[in-house]
Amino acid sequence: MSEPDLRGLFAQEASGLLERLSAGALELEAAGDADLVASLFRAAHTLKGSAALVGFDDVAATAHVLEDVLDGVRAGRLQPAAPVVDALLGTVDALRQTIPRLLAGQDAGPAHVEAAHRLRAVAAGEAPVATPPAAAQAHPEPPRGAAIPVPLDRLDRLVRVAGEGRTARLRLAAALGPAATADPDVDAALAEVERALAALQRETLEARMVTLERIAEPLRRAARDVARTTGKDVDYALQGGRVELDRAVLDALREPLLHLVRNAVDHGIEPPGERAAAGKPPAGTVRVTAHRRGADLVVEVSDDGRGLDPVRLRDSLPGSEELADADVVDHLFAPGVSTAAAVTDVSGRGVGLDVVRTAMGRVRGTVTAHGEPGRGATFTLAVPVTLEVVRCLLVAVGGERYAIPAHAVAALHDAGPGDLVALEGGQAVWSGDDLVPVVALAEVVGAAGAGTGGHAVVLAGGGHRVGVCVDALLGQREVTLQELGRVVGGRELVAGAAIDADGSVLLVLDCVTLTSRAAARRGQATVTDDGDAGPRASVLIVDDALTVRELQRSILERAGYAVELAEDGAAALAALDRWRPDLVLTDVEMPRLDGFALVEAIRARPELASLPVLIVTSRAEEADRRRGLEAGADGYLVKQAFDERALLRAVARVLGEEDPL
Numbered sequence: 168m169s170e171p172d173l174r175g176l177f178a179q180e181a182s183g184l185l186e187r188l189s190a191g192a193l194e195l196e197a198a199g200d201a202d203l204v205a206s207l208f209r210a211a212h213t214l215k216g217s218a219a220l221v222g223f224d225d226v227a228a229t230a231h232v233l234e235d236v237l238d239g240v241r242a243g244r245l246q247p248a249a250p251v252v253d254a255l256l257g258t259v260d261a262l263r264q265t266i267p268r269l270l271a272g273q274d275a276g277p278a279h280v281e282a283a284h285r286l287r288a289v290a291a292g293e294a295p296v297a298t299p300p301a302a303a304q305a306h307p308e309p310p311r312g313a314a315i316p317v318p319l320d321r322l323d324r325l326v327r328v329a330g331e332g333r334t335a336r337l338r339l340a341a342a343l344g345p346a347a348t349a350d351p352d353v354d355a356a357l358a359e360v361e362r363a364l365a366a367l368q369r370e371t372l373e374a375r376m377v378t379l380e381r382i383a384e385p386l387r388r389a390a391r392d393v394a395r396t397t398g399k400d401v402d403y404a405l406q407g408g409r410v411e412l413d414r415a416v417l418d419a420l421r422e423p424l425l426h427l428v429r430n431a432v433d434h435g436i437e438p439p440g441e442r443a444a445a446g447k448p449p450a451g452t453v454r455v456t457a458h459r460r461g462a463d464l465v466v467e468v469s470d471d472g473r474g475l476d477p478v479r480l481r482d483s484l485p486g487s488e489e490l491a492d493a494d495v496v497d498h499l500f501a502p503g504v505s506t507a508a509a510v511t512d513v514s515g516r517g518v519g520l521d522v523v524r525t526a527m528g529r530v531r532g533t534v535t536a537h538g539e540p541g542r543g544a545t546f547t548l549a550v551p552v553t554l555e556v557v558r559c560l561l562v563a564v565g566g567e568r569y570a571i572p573a574h575a576v577a578a579l580h581d582a583g584p585g586d587l588v589a590l591e592g593g594q595a596v597w598s599g600d601d602l603v604p605v606v607a608l609a610e611v612v613g614a615a616g617a618g619t620g621g622h623a624v625v626l627a628g629g630g631h632r633v634g635v636c637v638d639a640l641l642g643q644r645e646v647t648l649q650e651l652g653r654v655v656g657g658r659e660l661v662a663g664a665a666i667d668a669d670g671s672v673l674l675v676l677d678c679v680t681l682t683s684r685a686a687a688r689r690g691q692a693t694v695t696d697d698g699d700a701g702p703r704a705s706v707l708i709v710d711d712a713l714t715v716r717e718l719q720r721s722i723l724e725r726a727g728y729a730v731e732l733a734e735d736g737a738a739a740l741a742a743l744d745r746w747r748p749d750l751v752l753t754d755v756e757m758p759r760l761d762g763f764a765l766v767e768a769i770r771a772r773p774e775l776a777s778l779p780v781l782i783v784t785s786r787a788e789e790a791d792r793r794r795g796l797e798a799g800a801d802g803y804l805v806k807q808a809f810d811e812r813a814l815l816r817a818v819a820r821v822l823g824e825e826d827p828l
Contacts, residue, residue, distance in 0.1 A: 173718055174270060177221045180713040181266055184214045185259050188233070192255040195240070195247045204247075205758075208237040209711065212756045214262075216785045216806065217714035225275040226265060232283040233258055236290045245290055254289040258282040322375050329368035330556065330647025334665070336360050368647075372553055375415070379457050379466070380408035382421050389425050390453050393432040400439055400450040401432055406738060407457035412464050413553040419530040420466065420550065423523040427468040427546050428453060430520070435472030435544055445541060447471070454741070458732050459717075463574060464552050469545040469745055475499075475538035496536050500524040523548075531572075531662055531677055543745060557648055557662075559675060561641035562624065565609045568673055570646055570665065575626050575678030582623035582636050596623045596634050599727065605634035611681065612660060626682045633682060648675060704822055705729040707746075709739040709753040709765065710783075715806070719752065719783070722811050723818065736760025740768055743775060750822055755784040755791065763798050770799035779821045783814070 191207040215230035236255065239245035261282035265275050340347045340357055348354050383405050390403040412420075436442075436451030443449060456467045475496055500520045520534075523546075527534045530550050538544030551557070551574075559570035578598045580586065582605065587594040595604045605623050620636035648663035662677040706728050710716045720730045731746065733739040737759040739751065751769065755762035762782055769775045781802040782795045792803045804817045819825065 173714065174221050176717050177217050177223075177714045178266065178270055180217055181214060181226075181262075184210045185263055188214075189256060189259045192252050192259065195252055195255075201241070204237060204241045208234060208241055209756050209758055211237055212785075213712040213715075217712045219785065220714055220718060220806070223266070223269050225279055226262060226269065229258060229262060229265070229279040229283045232286055236286055239290060250289045254282075254286040258286050322371060325371040326368065326375070326556065327647060329364055329371055330665075332364045333361065333368065333645075333647075336364060365645075368556060368645075372413070372556060375413050375553070376411040377414050377417055378409050378411055379417065379464075380405070381417060382424065383408055385421070386424060386428050386455060389428045390432055393429050394436075397433060398438060399432060399436050401436055402450050402452045403428075404452070404454045404741075405456075406454065406741070407734075410457045410459060410464060411552070412550075416464070416530055416550055416552065419526060419532075420548065423526045423534070423548065424455065424466065424468065426520075426523055427548075428455065431468055431470040431472070431544070431546075435470035435474075437472055454745075459552065460549070460720075463549045466548045466550075467545050468548075469543060471543040471745070473544075474540045474542045475536065475544045476540040478540075496538075499536060500534065520546075545745065556645055557675065558643060558645050560624065560643055561673070562608070562622075562637040563639040563641055564612065564637050568641065569608070569612065570644075570673050570675040571624065571626070571681070572662070572675070572678045573643060575682065576624055577627040577632065578625040579640065580623045580625065580634070581621065582634070583621055586623075596625070598625050598634070601632075603632055603634050605636055608635040608637050611635060612676070626678065635681070646673065646675060704749040704824070705731070706750045706752055706818065707731050707733060707739060707742060707748040709733045709736060709751060709757070709762070711735050711754065711757045715754065719814065722814060726815055728818070736762065736765035736768070739765055743769070743778075747775075747778070749779070750818065751778060751780045752783055752818070753780065755782060755786050755795070763794060766795065766798040766800050781817055781821045783817075 187210045188207060191203055191210070194203055195207065211230050211233040215227050215234055218224075218226035218230060233255065236245065236251070240247050240251070245251065258279075261278040265279045268274065268276055336357060343353065346353060347357060386405065387403050390401055393399075394401040431453045432451075436453065437445070437447070439449040442451065451470060451472055453468070453470045456469070458465055477496060480496065480498065500523070520536075524534050527548060527550065532548060532550035534546060534548050536544060536546050551572075557570075558573040560573050560576050561568060561570050563569075580596050580598060582596055587596055587605065588602065589595075593604060593606065595602045597603075603623075603625050607620050608624075609620075620638060622637050622640050623634040624637060624640075625632065625634045646665035648665060660677055660681060662675045665673045665675060706723055708716055708719050708723070708730060709732075710719070711734050716732050716734075720732060723730050731742060731748065733742050735757040736753070739753065740760070743751075751765075753762040753765055757765075760768070762784065766780050766782070769778055769780060779801045780799065781804065782800045783804045783806050784791070784795075785806050787805045792805075795803045801821045802817055804813065
C-alpha cells in the first residue's frame with residue numbers, strides 16, 4: 168500500500184476517532200460510566216497507534232497524553248470534572264487542526280503541544296491555563312449531520328463535469344507543449360487547476376456515498392419472513408454495516424443480497440429437528456459481512472446450514488461426473504437451476520442464483536460460492552465501491568490505447584524474449600515465486616496490429632491469475648467512466664469509455680471479463696487462485712484500527728498470504744466459527760473482546776487449541792508481553808515503530824516457514 172493511500176485511510180479513521188472522543192467527552196461529564204470511559208480510551212489508543220504507523224509522531228504523542236489521562240479516569244485516579252473535560256475537548260480540537268496540516272505536508276504547528284500541556288496540567292491538579300474560545304464556540308456551527316436533499320442525477324452530472332474538467336486540463340497542457348513546464352507560472356497554474364478539480368471530483372463522489380446499513384432492515388426482515396414461512400428458527404447478523412459505497416452500487420446490491428439471504432434461510436438452514444439430529448443448535452445463523460478490499464467492497468452472505476454438497480448438486484447436472492467440485496458448485500449460477508425439492512412461494516420456480524450473477528455483471532462485480540456438506544455455505548460478492556471514477560493503468564497495444572482498472576493489476580513485468588519461459592500451451596512469466604501464463608492482449612481484444620508485447624500485466628480476478636502482454640505502459644490515471652450504450656453494443660469486454668487528453672475515446676476494459684477471456688485462451692496452462700500456486704497460508708487479522716488493518720493486509724497479501732479481517736475479538740470468534748485460518752494476528756486494545764481474551768477463548772476451544780496466534784500491539788511493557796504469552800499466544804510483536812520486515816519474519820516464524828527475507 169502506497170504512503171498516500173495509507174495516509175488517506177488514516178485521515179478517514181482519525182476523523183471518526185476524533186468525533187467519538189469529542190462526543191464521548193461531553194457525555195463523560197454527565198455520566199462517566201465504565202463502558203464510556205473504556206470506549207474513549209480505546210479511541211485514543213487506536214489514534215496513537217495509527218498516527219505512529221503513518222509517521223505522524225506529533226499526533227501520536229498527543230494521543231498518548233489523551234490515553235494516559237483517560238487511563239487515569241478509567242482507574243479512578245482522576246475524576247472527569249469540568250476542567251478535565253474542557254482540556255480533553257481542547258486537545259481534540261487541536262488535533263483537528265494538526266492532522267490536516269500534516270496531511271498537506273506542512274509542519275504540525277503549536278496547537279497540539281499547547282493542548283497537551285494544558286491536559287497534563289489539569290490532570291495533575293494544577294489550575295487550568297486560560298485559552299481563548301475556539302471559533303466554533305464563539306460562532307456556533309450548524310449541526311454536522313445537517314443535510315438537504317439533492318437529486319442523485321445532479322450529483323452524477325457534477326462527477327461527470329469534474330471529470331471533463333480534468334480532461335480539459337490535460338488537453339490544455341498537451342496543447343501548450345513544452346511551454347507548460349518551461350514557464351513556472353503556467354506550470355503552477357495548471358497544477359492548481361488540477362488540485363481544485365480533483366478536490367471537486369473527490370467531494371462529489373463522497374457526497375454519493377452511503378453506508379450498507381441503509382439496507383440492513385430489509386435484509387433482516389427478509390430473513391425473518393422466510394424463517395416464519397418455513398417454520399425455522401434463524402438468528403440474523405450484519406457486520407461491517409458502516410462501510411461506505413456509492414449509492415448506485417448499493418441500489419444494485421439490494422436485490423442480490425435479498426435473494427441470497429432468502430436463499431440462505433430457505434435452502435441453507437435446516438428445520439430445528441434436523442439441526443438437533445445433526446448435533447447443531449436449533450436456531451440457525453445467517454450472517455452478512457462487509458469490508459473494503461482495495462477499490463472493491465466485499466460482501467459475504469454465510470450460513471451454518473446444510474452446506475454445498477457437490478455429489479447432490481451433480482444430480483441436477485447431467486454429464487458432470489468429470490467436473491471438479493468447484494465447477495459443479497459454479498453451476499448453481501446457471502440460468503434455470505434450482506435445488507429446491509418442491510415449488511413453494513419462496514423458491515423452486517427456476518429463478519435461481521443466475522439473477523445474482525447477472526446483477527453483479529451490470530456493476531462489474533463477481534459472485535462466488537463455497538461450502539462443505541453439513542457445515543454451511545458462503546456466497547461472496549465483490550463490487551467496485553464507485554462506478555463513476557476508476558483509477559486505471561493505460562497501455563498501448565497494436566497502435567491502440569486501452570485502460571485497465573488498476574485494482575485488477577497484480578504486478579507488472581518485462582516480457583522480452585529473455586523474460587518469458589516456455590509453458591505447455593504457450594508462455595509464462597515469473598511473478599514472485601509463481602509462474603503465471605501470459606497471452607497477448609491484442610488477441611483478447613481483437614486488435615488489428617500484432618505489436619511487440621514487451622511488457623506483461625499480471626491480472627487477478629474471476630478466480631484466475633493470468634498475464635496479458637502489451638506494447639507499452641503509459642502510466643496510471645483516474646478516468647471518469649461514460650456509458651457507451653449503442654456505440655459498442657454488447658461488447659462485454661468494454662466497461663465504458665473516457666475522453667483522453669487529445670480528445671480521443673479511451674476504452675476502459677472490464678477486468679473480470681478480460682481476465683476470464685485471457686485465462687480461457689491459455690486453457691489448461693492457466694494458474695488459478697485456488698490451485699497449487701495460490702496463497703501459501705491464510706491469516707485472520709484482528710484490529711479495531713482501520714489504518715492498521717489495511718496496512719497489515721496489504722503487506723501480507725503482497726507476500727502471498729490469503730487474508731481476512733475482523734474489527735475486534737468478538738468478530739474474530741464469529742469468523743472462526745465458519746473459517747479456519749492458518750494464523751490469527753491480533754491487536755490487544757479492542758472493544759467487546761480484547762486480544763488477551765481472544766487468545767484465551769481460542770485456547771479454550773478444543774478445535775482451535777492448536778491454532779497459531781501472534782499478538783501485534785503497541786503495548787511494549789514487559790508485563791503485557793508476559794500476559795499475552797501466558798494466555799497462549801505464540802508470539803508478541805511490538806508495533807510502536809512498525810517494520811514490514813519484522814512482521815513478515817514474525818509471521819513466518821510462527822507458521823514454521825523459512826525466513827522470507
